[in-house]
Amino acid sequence: MTRQSRGEGGGGPLLRYRLAAEPGYPAGQPILIRFTLENMxxxxxxxxxxYTPLEGLMGRIFTVTCDGREILYEGMMxxxxxxxxxxxxxxxxxxxxxxxxxxxEAYPLHAxxxxxxxxxxRIHDVVRAKGTLPRKSDDHEGMDIEGNSVIFRIGEx
Numbered sequence: 373m374t375r376q377s378r379g380e381g382g383g384g385p386l387l388r389y390r391l392a393a394e395p396g397y398p399a400g401q402p403i404l405i406r407f408t409l410e411n412m413x414x415x416x417x418x419x420x421x422x423y424t425p426l427e428g429l430m431g432r433i434f435t436v437t438c439d440g441r442e443i444l445y446e447g448m449m450x451x452x453x454x455x456x457x458x459x460x461x462x463x464x465x466x467x468x469x470x471x472x473x474x475x476x477e478a479y480p481l482h483a484x485x486x487x488x489x490x491x492x493x494r495i496h497d498v499v500r501a502k503g504t505l506p507r508k509s510d511d512h513e514g515m516d517i518e519g520n521s522v523i524f525r526i527g528e529x
Contacts, residue, residue: 447478
């Protein structure tokens, strides 16, 4: 059974994320979003990269709204078994890891005045001891995490 956590331990959150984007992008061009996952804890953490930008766009991991209308995910959907050790990423105490994804590869984005993007905020497994990797899906300890959203415009060609 997957446990649910708000990502807190020892008085505060274990993880948080930050998104970064340009203020505007030309229509029809890549829309690059930087995702950074920060370890707020005093100890090492290993996070399952599945369903996060750390593995790329492999599912509906963002909420994307342009000019008030939700833009539906049209990218790859992946069916999974149990993860392997390579599916986890190490984050040092108070360290961070980052990845850049191109939203235009999975979302049909057109010219708009205001596009807002937010990560859905779910890490499906967080491990504190490397020796316990990998874990079967039934043993995952999932965590909801907080972070920011980004707003940008998409202009005509």
